[in-house]
Amino acid sequence: MTEASHIQARAPRGRTRPGKVFSIVLLTGIAVLILLPIVxxxxxxxxxxxxxxxxxxxxxxxxxxxxxxxxxxxxxATIRQYYTILIEDPQYLKLFVNSVKYSAGILxxxxxxxxxxxYALSRFTFKGRDALFFILLMLMVLPFQVTMVPSVITLRFxxxxxxxxxxxxPMWFSPFYIFLLRQFxxxxxxxxxEAGMMDGAGTFRCYTHVVLPVCRPVLxxxxxxxxxxxxxxxxxxxxxxxxxxxxxPLSVMFNQISTDNSGVxxxxxxxxxxxxxFVYFYFQEDILLGVALSELK
Amino acid sequence: MxxxxxxVRGMIALAIVVALCMFFANTIVTITTPKVRITQGDRGRxxxxxxxxxxxxxPETTDYTLTDAMKNSIVVNKVYVRxxxxxxxxxxxxxxxxxxxxxxxxxxxxxYNAKAAELLDKDIENLRTDKDSTxxxxxxxxxxxxTALADAEHDARVLSxxxxxxxxxxxxxxxxxxxxxDELTAAxxxxxxxxxxxxxxxxxxxxxxxxxxxQFRETTFQYVKERNGLLSELNGLMDDMVALTKRKxxxxxxxxxxxxxxxxxNVKSGDTYDGKSAAFTLSDxxxxxxxxxxxxxxxxxxxxxxxxxxxxxxxxxxxxxxxTALGGDGKKYLYIALTDDVISAKGGVTAMMTDGTVAxxxxxxxxxxxxxxxxxxxxxxxxxxxxxxxxxxxxxxLGSSSMKAVKTSVTVLERGDTMVSVQESLxxxxxxxxxxxxxxxxxxxMEYVD
Numbered sequence: 063m064t065e066a067s068h069i070q071a072r073a074p075r076g077r078t079r080p081g082k083v084f085s086i087v088l089l090t091g092i093a094v095l096i097l098l099p100i101v102x103x104x105x106x107x108x109x110x111x112x113x114x115x116x117x118x119x120x121x122x123x124x125x126x127x128x129x130x131x132x133x134x135x136x137x138x139a140t141i142r143q144y145y146t147i148l149i150e151d152p153q154y155l156k157l158f159v160n161s162v163k164y165s166a167g168i169l170x171x172x173x174x175x176x177x178x179x180x181y182a183l184s185r186f187t188f189k190g191r192d193a194l195f196f197i198l199l200m201l202m203v204l205p206f207q208v209t210m211v212p213s214v215i216t217l218r219f220x221x222x223x224x225x226x227x228x229x230x231x232p233m234w235f236s237p238f239y240i241f242l243l244r245q246f247x248x249x250x251x252x253x254x255x256e257a258g259m260m261d262g263a264g265t266f267r268c269y270t271h272v273v274l275p276v277c278r279p280v281l282x283x284x285x286x287x288x289x290x291x292x293x294x295x296x297x298x299x300x301x302x303x304x305x306x307x308x309x310x311p312l313s314v315m316f317n318q319i320s321t322d323n324s325g326v327x328x329x330x331x332x333x334x335x336x337x338x339x340f341v342y343f344y345f346q347e348d349i350l351l352g353v354a355l356s357e358l359k
Numbered sequence: 360m361x362x363x364x365x366x367v368r369g370m371i372a373l374a375i376v377v378a379l380c381m382f383f384a385n386t387i388v389t390i391t392t393p394k395v396r397i398t399q400g401d402r403g404r405x406x407x408x409x410x411x412x413x414x415x416x417x418p419e420t421t422d423y424t425l426t427d428a429m430k431n432s433i434v435v436n437k438v439y440v441r442x443x444x445x446x447x448x449x450x451x452x453x454x455x456x457x458x459x460x461x462x463x464x465x466x467x468x469x470x471y472n473a474k475a476a477e478l479l480d481k482d483i484e485n486l487r488t489d490k491d492s493t494x495x496x497x498x499x500x501x502x503x504x505x506t507a508l509a510d511a512e513h514d515a516r517v518l519s520x521x522x523x524x525x526x527x528x529x530x531x532x533x534x535x536x537x538x539x540x541d542e543l544t545a546a547x548x549x550x551x552x553x554x555x556x557x558x559x560x561x562x563x564x565x566x567x568x569x570x571x572x573x574q575f576r577e578t579t580f581q582y583v584k585e586r587n588g589l590l591s592e593l594n595g596l597m598d599d600m601v602a603l604t605k606r607k608x609x610x611x612x613x614x615x616x617x618x619x620x621x622x623x624x625n626v627k628s629g630d631t632y633d634g635k636s637a638a639f640t641l642s643d644x645x646x647x648x649x650x651x652x653x654x655x656x657x658x659x660x661x662x663x664x665x666x667x668x669x670x671x672x673x674x675x676x677x678x679x680x681x682x683t684a685l686g687g688d689g690k691k692y693l694y695i696a697l698t699d700d701v702i703s704a705k706g707g708v709t710a711m712m713t714d715g716t717v718a719x720x721x722x723x724x725x726x727x728x729x730x731x732x733x734x735x736x737x738x739x740x741x742x743x744x745x746x747x748x749x750x751x752x753x754x755x756x757l758g759s760s761s762m763k764a765v766k767t768s769v770t771v772l773e774r775g776d777t778m779v780s781v782q783e784s785l786x787x788x789x790x791x792x793x794x795x796x797x798x799x800x801x802x803x804x805m806e807y808v809d
Contacts, residue, residue, distance in 0.1 A: 148376070149391075150803070151761075152384040155377055336373055343366035 100335065107143050107332040109136040111325030114143070118324040143329030154312075154319065154330060161311040162337075164229055164299075165292035171234035172288055177277065179235075180243030181269050185255070195244070202237035206297050214301060226309060228302035229295065236291070239284045246280040246352070247273060282348025289341045394807040395764065396793040397749050400732045400785040405725040407775035409657070412716040413695060415443070415708060416651035417622045419643035425613065427606045428634030431457050435630045442624055443709030446615040452639060453626060457607050464603055471596040478589040485582045497564045501583060504557035509590040511550035513597055518546045520601040530554060618644040620708060648708060649681060650695040650717060657691075659723055659773065666722040667695050671704025680721065695719060729772055729780040736792045737771060737779045744771045744781075747798055749789035749806075764791055766800035 106114060117133055147154040183195055201209070213232060217223045222231065254276060258268045274281070299314045307315075312334060320327040342349075425433075433455040440452050482502075515533065519526045522540055526533045530550065537543040561583075568580065615621075623640035626632050642648065654661070665680040678701055681694045697708075705711050736746045747764040770782035791798070798804065 148380040149384045149387050152381060152388075155381050155384070158377060159381070337370065340366040340370045340373070343362050343369075346362065 103328050103331045103335065106133065106328035108139050108141065109133065109143070109328070110138055110140050111142055111146065113137060114328060115325040118327070143326045144333075146323075146326045147330055147333065151323075154333075156308070157310065157312040157315050157319075158333065160309060161293060161295075161313060164226065164295060164311050165289060167226070167230040168233040168292045169285060169288060171230060172236065172239060172284075175234045176236065176239045176284070177243055177274060177281065178269070179240050180247055181273055183240070183244045184247035184250075185273075198237045198240060202241055210297070210301055217302060224303060224306055226303070229298050232298070233292065236288065239288055242284055242352075243277065243280060246277055250276060279348045280352035282345040283350075283352030286341055286345035286349050290338060293338050389805065392803055392805045393764075393798055394795045395747075395749070395791045395798070395804045396807050397789045398733055398736070398792050400730055400788045400790055402728060402786045403731055404728050405723075405731055405773050405775055405778055405780040407659075407723045407773075407778070409659070409661075409721040409723050411652040411654065411693065411719050411721060413650035413652035413693075413719045414716050415697070415712050416649050416692075416694065417620060417642040417646065418649065419646035420622050420640050421617070421643065422623075422637035422640045423616065424634060424637045425610060425632065426634050427610055428632050428638075430634075431459055431463065431603070431606055431610070432631055432633040433457050433610045435626045435628055435632060437628055438624060438626065440621045440624060441709050442621050443707065443712040444621050445619065445708075446621055446641070447618050448615055450615045452613045452615055452621070452624070455611050455613065455632070457610055460603065460607050464600060467596055467600045467603065471593060471600070474589055474593050474596065478586065478593065481582060481586060481589070485579065494567060497560070497567050498579065500560040501557070501564045502586070504553070504560040505583070505586060505590065508550070508553040508557040509594060511546070511553035513594050515543065515546040515550045516594065516598050517601055518543050520598065520605055523605075613638065615641060617641055620648060648697050650678075650697050650701075650719060651686075652693045652695065652719060652721075653690050654683065654693045655690045660726070661693060661721060661723055662726070665724065668720040668722065669701050669704065669717065670720075671701065672706065673704060676701045676704045693721070723775075725773060725780060730783060730785045731778045731780055732769075732785060732790050733792045734775060734777055734779045736790045737769065737774075737781075744769050746781075746785070747791040747794075748785070749791060749804070762804050762806065764794075764798045764800070764802050764804045 109117075113133070113136060120130065183191060183198075214223065217228045217232075222228045250273065254272050255268050258272045263271060294313050295311055296313055299310050303309050316330065316334060319330055323330075436454045436456055438453040440446055440450075446452065512530070515537075516526060519537070522543055524536060524540070524543065526536050526547075533547040533550065534544070537547045564583075620642040621639060622642050623637070625636065625640075626638050632638060661680055661683060663680055663682060667678045667680060669676050669678065676698070678696045678698050681696050683691065683693050686692045702708055702711070705714075705717060711717055732746060737744055738746065745766050745768045748767050750763045750765045752761060752763065767783075767785075769785070771779055772782055773780040791804070793807075794804070795807070
């Protein structure tokens with residue numbers, strides 16, 4: 063059963079027809095408002111650069127009392143913007159690959175570390191476990207600006223500042239995903255693990271062969287959400303890689319690209335969206351299910 | 360599941376596209392980007408080698424027309440000089456024959472003989488008597504004085520003809536015309552003395568005739584008058600024969616009247632010359648020949664002393680510009696010094712005149728220092744001249760280096776073969792001089808590397 067059918071099943075019956083129509087209209091309107099930027103991004107990416115540049119120059123100089131006109135069709139549909147960023151100026155691709163590298167490095171590290179930490183916090187009883195979990199919760203609510211300076215000091219001490227590891231390593235221990243998985247694992251019935259142990263499985267085998275398969279939905283949700291975090295990293299690279307512009311991910315440099323090369327801003331944005339979109343499509347069921355099962359909803 | 364497949368395929372497709380683009384981007388960009396050659400602008404005076412065709416030019420020339428040939432035309436036998444040769448005064452230019460000389464001389468001699476015979480007949484007819492008398496003495500004195508006067512006049516005329524001086528018919532004018540020639544002056548004085556003797560004898564003769572007792576008859580006076588006329592005619596015929604002989608001498612061996620170059624020889628062997636036009640032209644010895652080139656269409660001001668190179672038989676000879684001036688035909692000419700080295704290198708003036716033109720190279724140098732850029736860099740669109748300047752900048756993402764061709768208008772001051780002088784200060788700018796395809800303003804370019 064899909065999540066959509068879940069929601070539909072829970073909807074109260076006997077709602078009046080006008081109310082239903084109103085809901086549909088309202089939700090459709092909201093959906094359109096949310097989707098409109100994405101639609102415009104892809105639509106404008108096929109406009110000529112000159113037309114886009116001229117249009118974007120209107121920003122800040124248009125008449126406040128009037129609606130800014132919306133471009134609906136290009137004078138000439140072209141893939142010139144894509145040609146520029148993919149072929150003519152491959153610097154964009156280099157930044158794109160940088161983002162892929164950071165995302166891959168972070169996700170792989172998180173895949174190794176976070177499930178095991180969540181497993182330990184949820185299944186083992188040891189001295190200081192609750193204190194540790196409390197610290198974890200505290201770290202989760204602290205904004206990055208608070209932990210930034212200690213992190214810089216620590217990374218410099220370790221000799222990792224101004225290296226890609228300064229961005230990748232701290233993200234391996236992201237408190238939110240530990241918390242997310244821990245909450246899910248806490249809810250797992252003990253019978254699952256006991257059955258495994260009775261069949262002769264040790265702690266690690268129980269983890270790999272029982273817990274992880276059962277946690278697959280929440281793992282998918284965690285991967286999708288973490289990917290979104292990694293793909294949109296801004297503060298960490300800016301602080302940890304301040305002198306290494308060439309190693310910055312696309313998320314950091316995208317604003318500058320849009321300013322300097324407004325003619326290709328929409329094609330750049332479209333390409334920038336695509337990976338996140340594909341990841342979301344792939345994990346969309348897991349995200350909903352995982353969040354629901356981990357009782358975070 | 361369907362959405363997962365779409366997502367996976369999309370991700371794979373995106374990865375492939377990104378990978379391919381990263382791999383082939385530089386190759387595609389290299390293929391699609393115009394390649395250009397660049398050079399740097401410079402500052403200096405525009406130098407240009409201007410190739411011109413020059414011709415030999417003689418500043419001062421004199422046309423010589425042999426007017427004697429109008430009376431007796433001549434046929435040229437042999438011409439000894441050619442245009443471009445130097446001659447000295449008295450040097451034979453050409454020889455000729457006077458076909459009607461013999462006939463004319465014979466006619467004059469026949470006339471002379473007839474008149475002489477007539478005079479002889481009259482003298483015989485009027486021979487004086489043997490009887491001594493005052494009348495006979497006066498008569499004899501008049502005849503002797505008349506003969507002496509005719510001889511003296513004849514001598515003076517012959518001498519004057521030899522000297523090329525025309526004495527005329529009035530004896531009173533002879534002294535003035537003979538001034539400066541001692542021998543002729545003496546001959547003229549002898550004629551004048553003879554005239555005085557004749558006048559005195561004639562006056563005495565006339566006085567005696569007027570006496571009532573005079574024995575003279577009217578026929579005697581008539582004889583004396585006729586004799587005067589015959590003697591005058593004989594002198595005239597003699598003058599004609601002398602003049603004819605002198606004309607023959609002058610026209611059959613035509614010599615240079617002055618030193619200088621033969622600039623034109625209008626007669627050739629076999630031609631009949633009638634004296635109506637110049638037979639030859641000589642240059643003034645004090646005005647040496649020059650090279651003259653037509654620069655009417657040239658939009659440059661070439662200064663005096665500008666270097667000129669002329670390729671000769673043994674290398675390149677150097678000379679210089681002497682002046683520029685408008686010619687009589689309204690054209691603007693450049694006058695170049697013709698040195699002995701140049702003449703020698705080109706095989707002489709005659710050879711140069713035979714060739715017609717001489718290729719000269721003027722090393723033009725502008726007066727003022729301006730921005731100089733290669734001529735190939737300057738393009739024209741209507742009346743507007745422009746160049747493409749290379750602009751380096753952060754044209755790409757993150758200020759990645761890019762090279763762009765930026766169209767910049769220029770004001771062309773002067774054009775050379777290889778360089779152009781422009782008003783704008785483009786010193787040390789990198790200017791595009793060549794490209795493998797058409798450029799447009801602001802287009803991205805790559806530098807062509809050999």
